[in-house]
Amino acid sequence: MRRWPRIAAWCVAALVLAGAALGSATVYFGWYDVSATGPHTVPVYALLDVASTRSVKLRSADIDVPDLDSPDRIRRGDALYRAQCAQCHGGPGQAPEPYALGLNPAPPPLVTSARERPAAEVFWIIRHGIKMTGMPAWQYRMTDEQIWDVVGYMRVLPTLSPQQYRDGAPSGGPASSLASASTSPSSSATATPPGDMRVGDMRVGDAKAGRAALQQYLCVTCHAIPGVPGARHYVGPSLDGMADRSRIAGVVPNSPDYMQRWLMDPQGIKPGTAMPALGLREQDARDIAAFLQTLSNFE
Known part of the structure; x- marks a missing residue:
């Protein structure tokens, strides 16, 4: 009877060593595809998502949330969002800039983020960024008060229709340019982009x-x-x-x-x-x- 525990232990150890050897070979011989055109597999994506979600939840638990409903805060957050966030995350009816389309993992739309995540988590993500996603740590580019302004505006973002979002853009801003383009015969949606196939x-x-x-x-x-x-x-x-x-x-x-x-x-x-x-x-x-x-x- 005592032999079976030892045999089981040796089998487990052999499986662990075989797995480590296979993983090492996959990395060393370049079998793992690191190209941005090759997405993560479903298990890898799920693992990274769980790790990110749990990490943010743990580290944002003690953050005190200020008043986020001030009209002045929301107005400031609107300007900051359009200047710093919309390029990668877009807005209601507005696509991200072309360079953001090639990021892997893709930057998610933020239209519903403030509804699905507590304000403290959104603040932490903006302030500290997320490794291996292209999301920078904005604490070196914005003050904490400015980050809270963005969080406050993101709570309003889900209530805006595409037209309201465009109408709220400052004259000459990205969203107003989109509004003009959508009514112009030369809209980028119908024109042939540079380098397109004939x-x-x-x-x-x-x-x-x-x-x-x-x-x-x-x-x-x-x-x-x-x-x-x-x-x-x-x-x-x-x-x-x-x-x-x-x-x-x-x-x-x-x-x-x-x-x-x-x-x-x-x-x-x-x-x-x-x-x-x-x-x-x-x-x-x-x-x-x-x-x-x-x-x-x-x-």
Whole structure:
């Protein structure tokens, strides 16, 4: 009877050593893909999400929250958010700047963050940043009072419609430029971005390429997508069973052509929608539309 505990212990030790050897080989021989175009696997993403959530909760527990409802605080926070945060996180109906689309993990939209996280946690994240995400520590760039101003404004952000957010932008600011662009024939949502493929170079939609493109255009930060790791909290509806739905945004028939148009120019399909124009290349929109057609619950 005494042999079995020893055998079990040796088996466990052998498994641990084998796992350590495999992990070391994966790192040493470069088998692990570190490219920004290759997203984390679902288990890795889930592990990092839990680690981040628990770490922030622990370290923000003793933070005293000041009054966040002052109109002056919210007004100051509005200006700071547009100047420092919207470039990566966007706003209601406003896409992030192009350079933010390539970050991995993708910066989440902050429209609902203040509803889902306590104010102390939001303050801690802004002040200290998050390792390996591109989120900087703003304590070296803003005072604590300014950070609380941003937290106060983020509590108001979920109540703003895309039009209200644009109307609140200062003249000549990013949001007012977006409002002008959305009514201009030369809108970036319909114009061909620099370096885009010529029409003659277009190929049919590739679902595999579309799945990869979803990561680069931050689709996973707003929508739950089956089999694709992304944010834990979502602004938009789940895309599960997207191929089975009869209409897109409740407006146009659900077909690859209409989906491509919706992805490239959502305001043109449904004015006032919170879906931002992300500046998709036509081929990328075609690929994503092809991938969405694979999301069926009846296959």
